[in-house]
Amino acid sequence: MSKRCCNSEIGTLIHAYELNQLTEVETHLFEDHLLECEFCLDEVSNFQEICQTVLTDNEIQQALKSLVPRTPQSEPVWSRLFRRLWPETNWLLRPAVAYIAILVLIYPAYLGFKEGAIQTYERHAPLQRIEAARLDQDTAGHEEQAAPDAQGWDYSQDQDTAGHEEHAALRCAFCGKIIDGEYISYSGESYHAQCGETLATIGVELAEQFFQFRTEPQVRPVQALVLTSRLRVGTRTPSLGADLVISFPLQGAEMDRNYTVTLEHEKTGVVFEDTAFTDIDRYDFSGRLYVPAELLKPGKYVLSVKGPGLGKGLSYPFEIDQ
């Protein structure tokens, strides 16, 4: 028996042919195909009995009629939905099972999101409670309390805080504690008098730092100096006013060992010393030393390195211009 139809386009007409549903022309076409295609000839021969049974058996016909209404419109919506969700197949493959599984998976995720939202709310809750307390006082406090006093302070006084629920209590926006007595109101928030002063002090300091930060340059200029055992390599002599990154060869140095690096000025002596220098490039065995501009002066310098594998040590002279 041939495994496949030689012309699948005509082959799809097979059941229509078996059920006598083709037009005369299509029937002739399919019968021509049957002589050419052994697969389809086998198929119609083997399926003939089943086809005849379906077409002639009363019980099967009745079953078909009970399974589906003649037209889709006559089938109730719930029936169609149920049929879609709960078809007669392996129960694991039923769409309803898949939907339930999806819901089961989604629910913990929903709970997680909800928990996160609650936590976010709790973080902001003090502010909201203060707002609620203010509103509460704005409405209920009118009966008992007066407006700002004659001195012009915008203050209020909880005369009966014990009688209020906790959410209605006025809290300090700085320390979070309940305000019992006078308070300062600033920019929509309420503070204890003491907290207000502290906050004002912190605010001034923060503002100073902020303006200092804004006015100072955030990127410092850096100049590089590459030294060799014989000659200094570089396009120009480093000058003052910028930090210096010095690269120098450390042939024979061992990785992860501490070295002593000393930078000595011809007049002022040692200006920089690091006894635990480890910044060695493991590929080209060169050290890199960062020297802030504040430590540098014009004149001649000698960079000395001592440590394991370097024998008596290495020295690199260089000069810094004015």
Place this chain on the structure above:
Amino acid sequence: MNSLDELFHKAVGGDKAAENDLFRIIHERLLRLAKYKLRGDAYYEDVASEACRTVLQKLRDGAIKSAFSTYASTVLRNTIGNHLQKVKRRNELMEELHGVEDEQTSPTSDPIRRKTIIDCLRKIAGPHPEYARVLRMVVDGYTSEEICLELAIKRNTYYVWLFRARELLKRCLEKGGAL
């Protein structure tokens, strides 16, 4: 080009082996097609043999101008038509002579097979009610035009639905009722 056409052209060219092969293949296929078309008719072999002889004769005469399979199926159709007319005339004659019609035999279904088919149809109708619906309408006696009109589908769609319904039914029956 399929094997029948190849054999046909070789046979026309005088290849005796090809002619023998072609005759053997077309005889077997005409026999099966005749058996299918004349369901339960004991004369299907005679019909197929007659059609085959005609085809071979025309082949030798060089009278086949169309595609070989088209020609052969046309000959078979005509032969079957002639045979059915003879049967009809015979039945009419029998009716005149004896006043009885030939007994119409309807296939009796095996109960197990029937139950399996119903189970399979139920399983197909679940996820694919449209397939079961077209089968139901065919069983109800609707023509393809009426079905396409009522379901508002194209004829090709209708054929594809029938094809898929058949594939599902066949697969289900092969698995003994499991889809």
